Amino acid sequence: MSERVCAVIPAAGRGTRLGSGIPKIMIEIAGGVTVWHLLYRRLRPRSEHVHVVVSPEGEAPFRDLAAEEIASGAVSVSVQDEPTGMGGAIFGAAPHWEPYDTILVVWGDQANLSPATVRRVVAAHRTSGLTVPLVPMADPYVEYEVAGSALVRVRQSREGDECRPGGLSDVGVFCLGTDGLRKEWTRYLRDAAPGTVTGEVNFLPFLPYLSQVAGRPLTVVPVDDPDEARGINTQADLDFARQAYLRGTEPGGR
Template identity: 75%
Template sequence: MRAERICAVIPAAGRGTRLGLGIPKIMVEVAEGVTVWHVLHQRLRPHVEHVHVVMSPEGEGPFRALAAAEIAAGAVSVSVQEEPTGMGGAIFGAAPHWSGHDVVLVVWGDQANLSPSTVRRVAETHEKGLTLPLVPMPDPYVEYELDDQGVLTRVRQSREGDECRPGGLGDVGVFCLDVAGLHEEWTRHLGQAAVGATLGARTGEVNFLPFLPHLSRERGWPLTVVPVADPGEARGVNTADDLEFARRAYLRWAR
């Protein structure tokens, strides 16, 4: 990768209601004194210049206390998503914090199983446009369709009623994009959504994931796929079973 300034953005304003713990998922412990935040920060820190975290209004104070040392050092910043309008709103609402960098590395705030090697390979591989680490999944919740030229043509989402196919490519909650022209493309995408072109079939939301084929298929942004072998990396922390999986995975990494 060229010598570029990377800002990691972690949308973490979700309430984590399915976990039933009453705290943001990024603050959930995967070991004693070790939260999802600590795992993500450890993974990201060697490869990014800055980390920006987007929290809910009620989560902001507790997270600022958790990450007080990193915030005081200027390595981490925090903003608030006042209304839960989706990941796209969180990412682009935080644009003032990443727009001065060359590259934005978006990481979902519950990806406790993300490996150090995946983050490193994405940071080292990204050259231009869009870089996605993707993994074949037995039963993908989200599926990425590429054509023979490597263009991303569609993202299927189970939550929007799409049928994802066994063995299809899923993401690991990491998306690396050039900053130049990105906000303008998001505005163009929103304009299409206003006439019903990109709204989710079930949620009615303007989701972030359909923005990716907008960049690749419609706007010609080059796409680089970083292959991931372990489907466990795609597993976020949404349920008690997911949390137990993340805790076992962390113990393996800690050894």
């Protein structure tokens, strides 16, 4: 691996919509295999290190779950004390990923992410740019407007934006060079508007800023299977991930 890659998983969400009472990354898929185990299998071959950001109440149980990987030094953990959004989780953990060339951000509920997508993203990435795998969706929850090597805008349904049918959506994976990245986030925060619905300063609008203001060219990695974009937000999503795993058809097999 020519560039040193640190995978970062923001997993401080409480998963309240699922009523599970535990962080989504710790939800069991089947036979003792959790979302964490699936993500780690996909990320570890392409990452020198994996860092996980958890909530205060999630720290102890996650450390128990990942005890072997933490003891080996392959995984580290930090705590996001207040749920201020994904950007706060990612950049609050900056001391853990800044020693690496590249940060590979992966949402903590992406149980359907394929190993092939992770491999292709890391292979396509250049440390001076921004690399995002995108897939057309019939009814996207998030939509990316792309013009050449520029990311023009990210529309978010959760903030009241109207996403267009057939638009490009992410699969919860974002690859960025670490050089100057925290400084760019600090600059972005000076004028960033909170989301109209959540009131949070979201991470996704930071990506067009990086592309247009910071001059980081966008590399899009096309994804064919829209199921990769399906995180675990509802019971139906969880049932889907479990059924795919039990059939042996979850991305990349077992």
